[in-house]
Amino acid sequence: ESADILRMFDTAFEHLVASDLRLYPAGLATEIDALNLRIYDGLNNGVYKAGFASSQEAYDEAVAGVFAMLDELESRLTGAFLFGDRLTETDIRTFVTLIRFDAAYHGLFKTNLRQIADYPRLSAYLERILRLPGVARTVNMDHITRGYYSIIALNPKGIRPVGPAHVLRLLESCGV
Secondary structure (H helix, E strand, O other), X not given: OHHHHHHHOOOOOOOOOOOOOOOOOHHHHHXXXXXXXXXXXXXXXXXXXXXXXXXXXXXXXXHHHHHHHHXXXXXXXXXXXXXXXXXXXXXXXXXXXXXXXXXXHOOOOOXXXXXXXXXXXXXXXXXXXXXXXXXXXXXXXXXXXXXHOOOOOOOOOOOXXXXXXXXXXXXXXXXX
C-alpha cells in the first residue's frame, strides 16, 4: 500500500542511507493520522467515489466531500505546509491528488465545481511542493492523462485532454 511505503521512508532504509528527514514525526503522529484519514476519505478516495459513482446520490455525496475537504485544506494552509513549516507525509499524500486534480479528476471524474487553480493557497502549496528538490521530476502529465483517460468505462473513445495549461506551465517553470 502506498501509504505504508511512504511511512517506511522515515526509517526503513537508514542502514543504507542516513537521514534526519522525518515525514511522520512522533510529536505529530496523532494529528497526522487523523488528518490523513479525513483527506483519504474526502479527497484521495473521494475523487474515485465521485468518478465511479453508480447513482446521482452517491455522486452528489462524493463531490460534496471532495470540495468540503479542499475548502478545509485551503483554510488550513496558513504556513508552508499542512502542519506549519514542516513537510510531512500528509503533504505528500495530498500532493499526489492535487497534481492530478485539474488534469484528470476535474473533467473525467466530474469533480468540476472548482479547479485547484481556483484555490490561491492550494495552488501556492502545490507549487511549493513541486519546487522541492527532485519532486517535479516525478510528475509526468502525459503518463497521468494517458492512464486516467484510458479508463474505457469513463472515456470510451480514449480522447485525452491537451491541458490544463496552468499545470503544464508550472511544470515547465520547474524544469520538467
